[in-house]
Amino acid sequence: MEATSRLSTEIPAERQLRADARRNRARVLAAAEAVFAEVGVHAGIELIAHRAGVGVGTVCRNFATKEDLIAEVLTARGEALLDVARAALAEADPAVAFERFMVAAASAARYKALAEEMALRGEVPIRESLRQDLHDALDQLVRRAQGAGALRSDVTADDIKLILSGLAQTAVTPGEESSRERFLRVVLDGLRAGPR
Numbered sequence: 017m018e019a020t021s022r023l024s025t026e027i028p029a030e031r032q033l034r035a036d037a038r039r040n041r042a043r044v045l046a047a048a049e050a051v052f053a054e055v056g057v058h059a060g061i062e063l064i065a066h067r068a069g070v071g072v073g074t075v076c077r078n079f080a081t082k083e084d085l086i087a088e089v090l091t092a093r094g095e096a097l098l099d100v101a102r103a104a105l106a107e108a109d110p111a112v113a114f115e116r117f118m119v120a121a122a123s124a125a126r127y128k129a130l131a132e133e134m135a136l137r138g139e140v141p142i143r144e145s146l147r148q149d150l151h152d153a154l155d156q157l158v159r160r161a162q163g164a165g166a167l168r169s170d171v172t173a174d175d176i177k178l179i180l181s182g183l184a185q186t187a188v189t190p191g192e193e194s195s196r197e198r199f200l201r202v203v204l205d206g207l208r209a210g211p212r
Contacts, residue, residue: 037078040068040078041078043068044065047065047068048064048088048089050067051063052086052089057086057132061076061085090133091143091146094142094147096124097121098150100116100120100124101153101154104117105153105156105157110157110166111167114161114166115204118203151173151177154177155173158171158176165210166208166209167209168207168208
């Protein structure tokens with residue numbers, strides 16, 4: 017009976033500790049998301065910890081390296097972009113779907129950390145299955161737009177990835193927002209099938 021009563025008081029404390037750890041991890045991720053958006057991947061762990069209202073040790077307990085933290089934040093961004101691609105694939109008009117995705121992807125590239133990683137590496141550090149899902153969705157968007165005669169027939173999903181990397185570069189280059197918007201429009205015009 018004593019053992020049962022002791023066990024029943026220990027379990028809630030353990031659960032509370034796990035709940036606190038989950039909350040702290042969520043706070044660290046939310047803070048990292050905001051800091052990486054504003055400052056980029058060069059932001060220090062101290063700034064992220066301060067923004068999360070936790071100690072540096074809490075950040076390090078949840079993420080062994082800063083690269084792990086960056087990867088987790090950018091993976092969430094990649095999953096959001098995959099949702100955008102899948103929503104575009106549900107669009108009835110393939111031309112509208114492709115353009116909608118490109119505009120959303122260009123907007124996502126304005127996220128400083130994502131833009132830096134894409135500009136530096138041409139891709140972001142996300143798990144391979146997510147990378148493949150994104151590539152497959154992009155390939156379907158390209159093929160549908162080509163099938164509808166809205167996109168040049170020689171364009172591939174890899175070409176679009178390279179273009180998105182270039183768009184990311186514009187996001188980390190000082191300049192007017194209107195210039196970036198014009199750059200995207202020039203790119204989209206160049207991708208259209210038929211006379212330009």
